[in-house]
Amino acid sequence: MIRFTALLILSALFILILGPFFSYPVLMIGVFILAYLVGGSGGISFFAGGLSFGLIWFFQAVYIAVQTNSSLPEKMAELMGLGESNLLWVATGLLGFLLGGFSALSGSLLRNLFKKKRDQGIYRY
Amino acid sequence: MKYIGFAFALIITLSLGVALSLQFGSIPPLGKLLDPNHGFWQNSFTEDQIAKEEIFFDGLIAEVTITYDEDLIPHIFAENEEDLYRAQGYVTAQHRLWQMEFQTMAAAGRVSEIVGPIALDLDRMTRRKGLPFAAEQGLQYLETSDTESLRFLNAYAEGVNLYINELSEARLPIEYKILNYRPENWSAYKSILLLKYMADMLVGDRDLEYTNLRNMLGEELLNKLFPLFPEENDPVIEAEKVWDFEPLQISRPDSINYPEEDIFVKTMPQPVPGIGSNNWAVSGTKTQSGKPILANDPHLGLNLPSLWYAMQLTTPEYSVKGATLPGALGIISGFNENIAWGVTNATRDTRDWYAIQFKQADRLEYLYNDQWIQSTFRIEEIKVKGQAPFMDTVVYTHHGPIVYDKNFRAERQDVNFALKWTAHLPSNEQKTFLLLNKGQNHNDYIEALNHYTSPAQNFVFASNEGDIAIKVQGKFPLKWEGQGKFLMDGNDPRMEWKDFIPNEHNAATLNPARGFVSSANQHSVDPSYPYYVFDNSFEHYRNRRLNERLRLMGNIRIEDMMELQFDNYHLHAAEALPVMLNLIQADTLIAQGNPNSDYLKSLMAWDFYTNPSQTEPSMFDLWWRYLNRSVWEEYIKSEKPVVLPNKYQTVKLLQNESQSPLFDKKSTDKLEIAKDHVLASFDSMIVAVEKFKAEKGELSWATFKNTTIQHLVPNFKSFSYEGIQTGGGANIINATSERHGASWRMVVELGDEPSAFGIYPGGQSGNPGSKFYDSFLKKWANGEYVNFKLRKATDQQQVLFKTTLKP
Numbered sequence: 001m002i003r004f005t006a007l008l009i010l011s012a013l014f015i016l017i018l019g020p021f022f023s024y025p026v027l028m029i030g031v032f033i034l035a036y037l038v039g040g041s042g043g044i045s046f047f048a049g050g051l052s053f054g055l056i057w058f059f060q061a062v063y064i065a066v067q068t069n070s071s072l073p074e075k076m077a078e079l080m081g082l083g084e085s086n087l088l089w090v091a092t093g094l095l096g097f098l099l100g101g102f103s104a105l106s107g108s109l110l111r112n113l114f115k116k117k118r119d120q121g122i123y124r125y
Numbered sequence: 126m127k128y129i130g131f132a133f134a135l136i137i138t139l140s141l142g143v144a145l146s147l148q149f150g151s152i153p154p155l156g157k158l159l160d161p162n163h164g165f166w167q168n169s170f171t172e173d174q175i176a177k178e179e180i181f182f183d184g185l186i187a188e189v190t191i192t193y194d195e196d197l198i199p200h201i202f203a204e205n206e207e208d209l210y211r212a213q214g215y216v217t218a219q220h221r222l223w224q225m226e227f228q229t230m231a232a233a234g235r236v237s238e239i240v241g242p243i244a245l246d247l248d249r250m251t252r253r254k255g256l257p258f259a260a261e262q263g264l265q266y267l268e269t270s271d272t273e274s275l276r277f278l279n280a281y282a283e284g285v286n287l288y289i290n291e292l293s294e295a296r297l298p299i300e301y302k303i304l305n306y307r308p309e310n311w312s313a314y315k316s317i318l319l320l321k322y323m324a325d326m327l328v329g330d331r332d333l334e335y336t337n338l339r340n341m342l343g344e345e346l347l348n349k350l351f352p353l354f355p356e357e358n359d360p361v362i363e364a365e366k367v368w369d370f371e372p373l374q375i376s377r378p379d380s381i382n383y384p385e386e387d388i389f390v391k392t393m394p395q396p397v398p399g400i401g402s403n404n405w406a407v408s409g410t411k412t413q414s415g416k417p418i419l420a421n422d423p424h425l426g427l428n429l430p431s432l433w434y435a436m437q438l439t440t441p442e443y444s445v446k447g448a449t450l451p452g453a454l455g456i457i458s459g460f461n462e463n464i465a466w467g468v469t470n471a472t473r474d475t476r477d478w479y480a481i482q483f484k485q486a487d488r489l490e491y492l493y494n495d496q497w498i499q500s501t502f503r504i505e506e507i508k509v510k511g512q513a514p515f516m517d518t519v520v521y522t523h524h525g526p527i528v529y530d531k532n533f534r535a536e537r538q539d540v541n542f543a544l545k546w547t548a549h550l551p552s553n554e555q556k557t558f559l560l561l562n563k564g565q566n567h568n569d570y571i572e573a574l575n576h577y578t579s580p581a582q583n584f585v586f587a588s589n590e591g592d593i594a595i596k597v598q599g600k601f602p603l604k605w606e607g608q609g610k611f612l613m614d615g616n617d618p619r620m621e622w623k624d625f626i627p628n629e630h631n632a633a634t635l636n637p638a639r640g641f642v643s644s645a646n647q648h649s650v651d652p653s654y655p656y657y658v659f660d661n662s663f664e665h666y667r668n669r670r671l672n673e674r675l676r677l678m679g680n681i682r683i684e685d686m687m688e689l690q691f692d693n694y695h696l697h698a699a700e701a702l703p704v705m706l707n708l709i710q711a712d713t714l715i716a717q718g719n720p721n722s723d724y725l726k727s728l729m730a731w732d733f734y735t736n737p738s739q740t741e742p743s744m745f746d747l748w749w750r751y752l753n754r755s756v757w758e759e760y761i762k763s764e765k766p767v768v769l770p771n772k773y774q775t776v777k778l779l780q781n782e783s784q785s786p787l788f789d790k791k792s793t794d795k796l797e798i799a800k801d802h803v804l805a806s807f808d809s810m811i812v813a814v815e816k817f818k819a820e821k822g823e824l825s826w827a828t829f830k831n832t833t834i835q836h837l838v839p840n841f842k843s844f845s846y847e848g849i850q851t852g853g854g855a856n857i858i859n860a861t862s863e864r865h866g867a868s869w870r871m872v873v874e875l876g877d878e879p880s881a882f883g884i885y886p887g888g889q890s891g892n893p894g895s896k897f898y899d900s901f902l903k904k905w906a907n908g909e910y911v912n913f914k915l916r917k918a919t920d921q922q923q924v925l926f927k928t929t930l931k932p
Contacts, residue, residue: 012623019161019162023146023157023160024145024160025146028138029143032138042130042134057160057883059751060162061159061166063159063195064161064167064170065169068169068170068174068894070170070894071893072166072168072893073166073892074892075843075893075894076165079303079841079842079844086837089593091167093769095155098141099145102134102137102138105134105138106135109127109130109134109135110131110132112127113500114129114132
């Protein structure tokens with residue numbers, strides 16, 4: 001649980017602070033590294049990374065929509081064949097969740113890989 | 126197992142990262158697009174929310190202040206002209222970058238680069254017409270003969286490029302994000318391309334269609350259906366005008382032979398009939414204030430982002446305001462402290478075709494004056510998104526480029542048609558507008574116009590000194606009667622035009638006795654003008670309605686001129702409908718209890734206005750369309766490209782020669798007369814009306830004509846506006862049809878301080894997410910205006926925000 005919270009908060013801060021300056025592949029690498037460093041299990045990392053990425057994107061989208069009161073989300077939703085502009089918030093959040101989740105999962109599984117090697121060294125023979 | 130797990134997760138992660146940054150078919154890169162920090166969400170901010178107070182601009186000579194008023198109209202205050210145009214470039218790019226670039230891509234024949242193979246045919250046509258070639262000629266001309274204009278064009282480009290270079294991913298216009306490309310640098314060449322693009326948009330010709338018609342109808346019938354002047358000619362230059370120059374002499378050579386063969390090429394799209402523009406000026410003798418009032422409303426495609434961008438440009442020497450074309454320098458239709466001017470298209474056949482005979486299939490030499498002349502080749506490389514580039518070889522003769530040949534739109538192997546067009550000439554249209562912007566009087570106006578070549582325009586003028594004037598300006602070939610009306614023989618030098626009508630002989634008038642000048646794309650002159658003036662697309666209705674109104678009006682105020690711009694009277698209907706009703710003896714039909722009597726009665730009671738809620742215009746529109754189609758059916762069905770007689774001549778024919786053999790359908794045994802067509806089309810109209818009413822529940826004119834302001838990418842439907850509630854239509858002063866109409870309306874009253882009002886269907890911002898994207902739209906549809914009076918740098922009222930450009 002501590003690792004879950006740690007990864008959730010760390011990657012959320014990372015995405016929030018560096019998001020405006022870097023494109024999302026850089027954020028993915030960041031979450032990947034954070035998950036590696038925090039070292040939670042695959043499942044924990046996936047959800048922590050996914051939630052942090054997804055929720056930040058979701059709330060950023062909602063924040064912009066509320067702040068600007070622009071008709072653009074409706075226009076984009078129509079253009080993309082979505083009936084409701086609210087679905088665009090969900091789509092943005094979901095996409096963020098997938099990007100964050102799989103980046104964190106890869107990071108944690110990489111660490112798992114190295115851990116396992118050490119373990120094998122100790123217990124073999 | 127864990128390796129596999131990791132590898133699996135990594136592959137998914139990488140695929141997600143990569144796939145979402147790529148475009149698949151028409152699906153944009155979703156990751157980039159939805160990223161709240163860089164994607165489309167960032168385009169939700171309006172301009173005032175992201176405004177900067179200061180911007181540093183390397184190369185600027187002195188500080189420039191830009192005040193945006195509450196409609197986001199920028200007012201640029203610069204210390205010198207070079208800085209003024211730098212700032213104009215910067216500010217325009219800020220709000221219209223995607224549009225200005227897209228339009229020049231279209232002008233350069235590079236749309237395929239952005240949208241893929243769907244635009245290949247369009248790009249090939251653009252290149253074969255020689256638009257990029259023409260812009261190169263224009264640039265070369267500036268390099269050798271007008272380095273000042275070139276310096277200003279470069280200053281403008283610096284401004285645009287400053288904006289492009291500091292453009293963050295977040296601020297990138299949304300169209301780039303959806304279509305997944307980035308802007309390239311601007312240049313003087315692109316500005317010139319844009320002006321050539323305007324020429325292309327406004328100039329048409331029907332030479333090849335006329336050639337076919339001459340073969341089908343014979344010369345006599347052709348001249349009858351397509352007379353040089355209409356019966357009721359109400360030309361741009363008042364008919365009473367006495368020409369005060371000694372004309373150049375030219376006469377039709379003896380025994381001239383046009384190529385006789387029928388033509389089977391898919392001819393190029395033409396400017397849509399009914400598009401055009403109005404402008405006029407009334408002298409102080411007819412106005413309440415005693416000062417002239419000038420009005421202009423150019424009609425073009427109704428698009429978003431709007432074709433026009435409003436601006437004020439101020440230096441210590443002058444202050445000018447009005448509509449700019451994003452990508453071109455200065456104000457195109459506007460006013461300053463001393464003068465006001467406006468433009469309408471002065472349509473005239475300045476595009477001619479020559480059939481070329483080559484020596485061999487390699488097309489290296491062609492026959493001219495019975496000698497073999499070397500041709501040149503221009504290889505056009507058209508980049509295509511997602512495909513290998515397309516190479517098109519265009520052969521150039523001294524006449525111009527071969528547009529139609531075995532590789533393009535021609536079925537026969539031996540077709541080689543060269544295009545000769547004044548837009549290919551080295552020219553400097555930009556200079557005209559730069560000079561008009563700072564013009565002070567009639568002499569300055571005439572001097573400015575001398576630099577103008579193409580597309581020919583009726584330049585209306587009014588000055589604070591009390592002058593009103595209009596001049597038909599363009600570089601017009603000196604033609605013998607009939608020259609260039611048909612496809613010509615490229616071998617015969619007598620077919621070629623070589624000289625031009627001198628600027629001083631171009632039709633013009635200054636302070637005519639009638640107290641007004643006006644134009645609405647009609648015939649430029651009356652038959653007394655000593656030069657051959659021909660075009661297929663002259664207007665026959667707006668001009669007569671406009672002049673009739675102007676003749677009657679007195680004690681005119683600005684509001685009266687606004688009302689006139691919004692005049693919905695349908696003169697064509699007023700002339701055609703009584704003839705149609707008479708031919709079918711509507712009275713008798715009603716008396717006999719015809720089941721459609723209600724429709725007939727309603728049409729008979731129509732006041733011929735086309736206000737949005739009226740239903741008669743919808744009925745008439747349908748009836749006329751069916752009637753026209755029925756009368757000219759044989760020509761419409763012809764497999765050869767032809768052009769149909771215009772509405773005006775068709776009405777004359779119905780009215781004066783209802784028994785004419787022209788009305789007989791050769792495909793039937795019966796001998797048809799006009800009445801048969803009118804009756805049949807009336808029935809078709811009723812069926813269509815019933816169907817429309819069943820579908821839409823009503824028949825109001827606004828719903829029926831469905832005025833649509835369409836985004837430049839038609840697929841972006843949610844960036845467009847359909848079903849605008851507004852009246853008017855083609856050939857009506859308020860020329861708002863489905864896709865065309867007043868793309869800019871301006872009324873200016875000269876005086877110590879000019880009063881001015883303007884409006885256009887759209888808004889200052891090119892960003893569909895901004896509230897300024899469509900902020901003028903409703904006012905425009907209602908015939909309202911926004912105040913366009915000149916601002917001073919010190920004016921503090923109604924300021925949205927200010928930006929300072931610092932060196």
